[in-house]
Amino acid sequence: MEIVILAVVIAVVVIGALGGLVIGSRKKKQLPPQAPSSTPTITAPPAEPKVGDEAETPRDEPRRTIEEVDLPLVEPTAPAPVVVEEPAVQEPAAPEIETPEPTAGRLVRLRARLSRSQNALGKGLLTLLSREHLDEDTWEEIEDTLLTADVGVAPTQELVERLRERVRVLGTRTPDELRTLLREELIALLGTGAGTDFDRTVKTESGLETPGIVMVVGVNGTGKTTTTGKLARVLVADGRSVVLGAADTFRAAAADQLQTWGERVGARTVRGPEGGDPASIAFDAVKEGIAEGADVVLIDTAGRLHTKTGLMDELGKVKRVVEKHAPLDEVLLVLDATTGQNGLVQARVFAEVVDITGIVLTKLDGTAKGGIVVAVQRELGVPVKLIGLGEGADDLAPFEPEAFVDALIGD
Numbered sequence: 001m002e003i004v005i006l007a008v009v010i011a012v013v014v015i016g017a018l019g020g021l022v023i024g025s026r027k028k029k030q031l032p033p034q035a036p037s038s039t040p041t042i043t044a045p046p047a048e049p050k051v052g053d054e055a056e057t058p059r060d061e062p063r064r065t066i067e068e069v070d071l072p073l074v075e076p077t078a079p080a081p082v083v084v085e086e087p088a089v090q091e092p093a094a095p096e097i098e099t100p101e102p103t104a105g106r107l108v109r110l111r112a113r114l115s116r117s118q119n120a121l122g123k124g125l126l127t128l129l130s131r132e133h134l135d136e137d138t139w140e141e142i143e144d145t146l147l148t149a150d151v152g153v154a155p156t157q158e159l160v161e162r163l164r165e166r167v168r169v170l171g172t173r174t175p176d177e178l179r180t181l182l183r184e185e186l187i188a189l190l191g192t193g194a195g196t197d198f199d200r201t202v203k204t205e206s207g208l209e210t211p212g213i214v215m216v217v218g219v220n221g222t223g224k225t226t227t228t229g230k231l232a233r234v235l236v237a238d239g240r241s242v243v244l245g246a247a248d249t250f251r252a253a254a255a256d257q258l259q260t261w262g263e264r265v266g267a268r269t270v271r272g273p274e275g276g277d278p279a280s281i282a283f284d285a286v287k288e289g290i291a292e293g294a295d296v297v298l299i300d301t302a303g304r305l306h307t308k309t310g311l312m313d314e315l316g317k318v319k320r321v322v323e324k325h326a327p328l329d330e331v332l333l334v335l336d337a338t339t340g341q342n343g344l345v346q347a348r349v350f351a352e353v354v355d356i357t358g359i360v361l362t363k364l365d366g367t368a369k370g371g372i373v374v375a376v377q378r379e380l381g382v383p384v385k386l387i388g389l390g391e392g393a394d395d396l397a398p399f400e401p402e403a404f405v406d407a408l409i410g411d
Helices: 002-030 111-117 119-129 136-148 153-170 175-191 224-237 254-265 278-292 309-322 341-353 372-380 401-409
Strands: 212-217 242-246 268-270 296-300 330-336 358-362 384-388 396-398
Touching: 111 401, 119 136, 119 175, 119 401, 136 153, 153 175, 153 372, 175 372, 175 401, 212 224, 212 278, 212 309, 224 242, 224 254, 224 296, 224 330, 224 358, 224 384, 224 396, 242 254, 242 278, 254 268, 268 278, 278 296, 278 309, 309 341, 330 341, 330 372, 341 372, 358 372, 372 384
Parallel strands: 212 296, 212 330, 242 268, 242 296, 330 358, 358 384
Antiparallel strands: 384 396
């Protein structure tokens, strides 16, 4: 009986346990799932040990001294150097050296340009001389044509007298005969001075063991610095080595302008501070030319207000200082052909201070006053040696009377 009661109790207990399990599983299925918390769990970092605190050591390991700890040896290393790349500095490109045009026959090549600008003089004379009857009125017109072209009073009267005599002797006049007659008389008028032929060679060779020294003078605005640069091209084209002296220190950018001309043909420019002593720069230029063994030294001088005594004294000083090295071989006076008779006034002033040995006439391409060639030669008794026929770098040409007259009167 007791065994039966014990079995019943065990069965009840088992059934109750199974029932609880079933009910629990049903409640779990009915509970809605909980969404994960959006707030992150922040774990506080372990507190840093304070000075004097001992680090915790596991209880099963005995504490060891620092000498007993086997640590790898790490040698200190120097920090890697910081390389800062500097931006590359671009060197200014060296100016390309040009090869100037040869000077031989340069005026012949520029003949068309000259003939276009001087047509009024030559063609006007030929037209008047071709008239069937050359009365006094015609001869007066011929005189007016020559005077308008700035030939000057005395040369005009001389030319008219010679033309009248030859026309009277010639009698009949064909166009070709008139052209030949006029050509011969104009060449005679241009090519002689004081009864002798002019030497139109630009003196750039010294008889001493020094370079040829050329001083360029003239009023600012006549193209003096430009002419100096173009003359350097002429000399380089003829195989000469050149040193430039920028002694015009009073005109803004004059030295820069001259240096640019020199760099184009490989000629060095000696210069000084703006407003510096021109004589000192001229002296240094000649000194450098001697040291380098240059063939020619070209000195560009100041030219402000030619009527001022100070400028004239300055030019005289430049000449004296330069001649401490060697005598000047050439003094070129630059005149603007468009100024006509005013150019003669300038020429007289400069001739009183320095011994002018040659004339450079610029801007002949823009004027019909080609007669200034005759007038200035008669005024100073020195030849026109160079003429400028334009703004081009190679438009400076040696003056050749025959080529000049041929351009005036045409074919």
